[in-house]
Amino acid sequence: MINKLKSKDLLGTKDLSPEEILLILNTAESMKEISSRDIKKVPALRGKTIINLFYESSTRTRTSFEIAGKRLSADVVNISVSTSSVAKGETLRDTAKNLEAMNPDAVVIRHSSSGASEYIAKILRCPVINAGDGAHEHPTQALLDLFTIREKKKELKGLKVSIIGDIAHSRVARSNIYAMNKMGMDVTVSGPSTLIPVDIEKIGVKVVNDVVKAIEGADVIIMLRIQLERQEKGLFPSIREYSRLFGLNTEKLKNAKEDVIIMHPGPMNRGVEISADVADGQYSLILDQVTNGVAVRMAVLHLLTGGA
Numbered sequence: 001m002i003n004k005l006k007s008k009d010l011l012g013t014k015d016l017s018p019e020e021i022l023l024i025l026n027t028a029e030s031m032k033e034i035s036s037r038d039i040k041k042v043p044a045l046r047g048k049t050i051i052n053l054f055y056e057s058s059t060r061t062r063t064s065f066e067i068a069g070k071r072l073s074a075d076v077v078n079i080s081v082s083t084s085s086v087a088k089g090e091t092l093r094d095t096a097k098n099l100e101a102m103n104p105d106a107v108v109i110r111h112s113s114s115g116a117s118e119y120i121a122k123i124l125r126c127p128v129i130n131a132g133d134g135a136h137e138h139p140t141q142a143l144l145d146l147f148t149i150r151e152k153k154k155e156l157k158g159l160k161v162s163i164i165g166d167i168a169h170s171r172v173a174r175s176n177i178y179a180m181n182k183m184g185m186d187v188t189v190s191g192p193s194t195l196i197p198v199d200i201e202k203i204g205v206k207v208v209n210d211v212v213k214a215i216e217g218a219d220v221i222i223m224l225r226i227q228l229e230r231q232e233k234g235l236f237p238s239i240r241e242y243s244r245l246f247g248l249n250t251e252k253l254k255n256a257k258e259d260v261i262i263m264h265p266g267p268m269n270r271g272v273e274i275s276a277d278v279a280d281g282q283y284s285l286i287l288d289q290v291t292n293g294v295a296v297r298m299a300v301l302h303l304l305t306g307g308a
């Protein structure tokens with residue numbers, strides 16, 4: 001069993017080995033216990049400085065990275081791009097170089113451009129963690145999804161997963177597909193054909209456009225939001241039509257396995273890709289995903305910044 005990650009950065013799940021994924025999940029298991037204590041703090045990263053640099057909005061990822069760092073006793077600095085010198089035209093490169101001059105131990109970045117995290121990882125000496133870059137990757141989301149699935153189902157290998165919705169613009173789908181393939185899971189994607197990339201089969205998934213068929217036999221269903229901020233108009237007739245054909249509701253769920261689990265990375269559009277009763281219902285693990293996001297991000301920060 002390995003005890004460290006090979007790269008200085010976490011930019012995607014595509015480059016992680018199955019052993020590295022297991023290392024992160026197993027480390028996250030120990031980290032989760034810390035969050036259930038009265039005093040939710042250990043000194044592992046005392047004296048380390050973590051910068052959260054978010055060029056796109058975020059609730060779950062930014063907050064959980066901040067909480068994760070603080071629970072490990074790191075000093076966490078959040079940079080809000082709208083009130084930073086980015087608003088005055090400073091480039092990503094200059095921003096990265098100026099942050100580097102303050103000697104951080106890790107930079108967590110979210111950016112609307114695919115490849116932004118890789119770009120600054122080449123500039124910075126410290127670890128860079130991709131918190132979502134365009135439609136490319138969102139590795140910690142996929143890792144927390146795997147953690148949540150393993151917690152519920154005990155084993156990952158052989159599970160059937162259906163990822164439903166806007167696959168084309170989803171960094172969550174891409175990171176999950178890479179990671180799930182490595183862990184021996186069987187992934188199907190479903191949704192309107194306009195929102196499924198051509199040739200996606202080449203990265204190891206099946207395509208089933210009929211959502212009802214994609215639900216049948218799935219152990220795990222992951223619903224995705226339509227990423228309106230990343231797509232041109234006219235890719236589906238209307239929100240109402242989308243919801244009728246591709247949204248998950250109690251009626252469609254009648255075709256699912258008895259022990260199916262339902263997940264969503266958030267933010268949800270209730271009544272569009274998922275009905276409120278399903279989102280809040282007995283099969284939903286959506287809030288467990290959020291809880292586990294803290295543990296997984298604690299594990300990633302710990303492994304990359306070399307905590308004791």
Ligand code: CP
Nearest residue numbers: 058059060061265266
């Ligand atoms: N799942 C996710 O990335 O949520 P946020 O955009 O709120 O961080």
